[in-house]
Amino acid sequence: MGMPSPGSTFGLLADRTRLRIVERLRSGERTVGALASSLSVCQPGVSRHLRILHEGGLVRVRAEGQRRFYSLRRQPFRDLDEWMRDYRDLIEGRMSRLGRLVEEDAGEFRPSARPFLGD
Amino acid sequence: MGMPSPGSTFGLLADRTRLRIVERLRSGERTVGALASSLSVCQPGVSRHLRILHEGGLVRVRAEGQRRFYSLRRQPFRDLDEWMRDYRDLIEGRMSRLGRLVEEDAGEFRPSARPFLGD
DNA sequence: TGTTTATATAAAGATTGACATATATTTCCG
DNA sequence: CGGAAATATATGTCAATCTTTATATAAACA
Numbered sequence: 198m199g200m201p202s203p204g205s206t207f208g209l210l211a212d213r214t215r216l217r218i219v220e221r222l223r224s225g226e227r228t229v230g231a232l233a234s235s236l237s238v239c240q241p242g243v244s245r246h247l248r249i250l251h252e253g254g255l256v257r258v259r260a261e262g263q264r265r266f267y268s269l270r271r272q273p274f275r276d277l278d279e280w281m282r283d284y285r286d287l288i289e290g291r292m293s294r295l296g297r298l299v300e301e302d303a304g305e306f307r308p309s310a311r312p313f314l315g316d
Numbered sequence: 317m318g319m320p321s322p323g324s325t326f327g328l329l330a331d332r333t334r335l336r337i338v339e340r341l342r343s344g345e346r347t348v349g350a351l352a353s354s355l356s357v358c359q360p361g362v363s364r365h366l367r368i369l370h371e372g373g374l375v376r377v378r379a380e381g382q383r384r385f386y387s388l389r390r391q392p393f394r395d396l397d398e399w400m401r402d403y404r405d406l407i408e409g410r411m412s413r414l415g416r417l418v419e420e421d422a423g424e425f426r427p428s429a430r431p432f433l434g435d
Numbered sequence: 436t437g438t439t440t441a442t443a444t445a446a447a448g449a450t451t452g453a454c455a456t457a458t459a460t461t462t463c464c465g
Numbered sequence: 466c467g468g469a470a471a472t473a474t475a476t477g478t479c480a481a482t483c484t485t486t487a488t489a490t491a492a493a494c495a
Contacts, residue, residue, distance in 0.1 A: 230441065240441085274400070284393045363472060
């Protein structure tokens with residue numbers, strides 16, 4: 198459990214608030230207060246999520262006086278990108294024969310409670 | 317809430333078992349039983365996770381007799397790839413000025429319970 | 436030193452989510 | 466038709482997680 202794997206990164210990004218935090222950090226480092234006010238989330242909430250993100254290796258912190266500047270680390274995103282590479286064939290439509298069989302229906306998608314039966 | 321967004325996809329992939337299922341499906345469609353035995357997860361468990369994946373739009377189903385063949389849909393992965401595009405600059409080290417300031421430390425990373433103070 | 440600002444942690448309640456066991460449904464086959 | 470195979474659902478339980486409120490720490494400042 199040294200390096201954060203894509204699997205655990207998914208868990209970090211699965212939370213709505215955390216994802217919004219990460220997207221704010223995409224353009225550069227931010228303080229806790231800046232995040233809290235810009236996201237209209239209470240400060241302890243932001244702190245807690247930042248702690249989780251930090252423990253998960255997604256962000257780093259830099260202290261300057263009383264303020265803490267959080268920013269994204271690149272490694273986990275690099276790992277995510279690497280993980281996605283295995284799905285490039287799927288993404289670009291190049292499927293194995295087995296996959297192609299069902300990929301060709303290409304019909305519209307509609308989620309349903311029942312995988313089948315219901316239209 | 318129509319199309320599965322990256323955000324919700326992260327939630328789907330956050331679960332260990334579901335991620336393993338998805339990775340099996342990467343090479344083509346599989347039946348529930350095949351997944352259950354190959355992953356050593358009980359069949360109801362696999363069915364349940366497949367239902368969640370289906371409701372989330374990550375997989376489709378094809379019925380053939382008593383068996384159901386599950387396979388990956390490409391759209392959510394395409395969306396994921398698209399989402400990652402916004403992080404390409406970060407991944408490749410091209411950061412905004414603000415980001416670069418902290419990116420340059422490039423020191424080793426070590427998760428800790430306390431974001432600071434510790435070491 | 437006392438007060439304000441910025442951030443972290445604690446505690447408690449509510450919600451969600453996973454897992455295992457048992458059972459129902461559908462299809463195949465003799 | 467009756468049994469077996471494949472898959473889905475229901476239920477009860479347990480653990481993890483999020484949210485809020487209150488409080489603690491730590492630095493800045495007057």
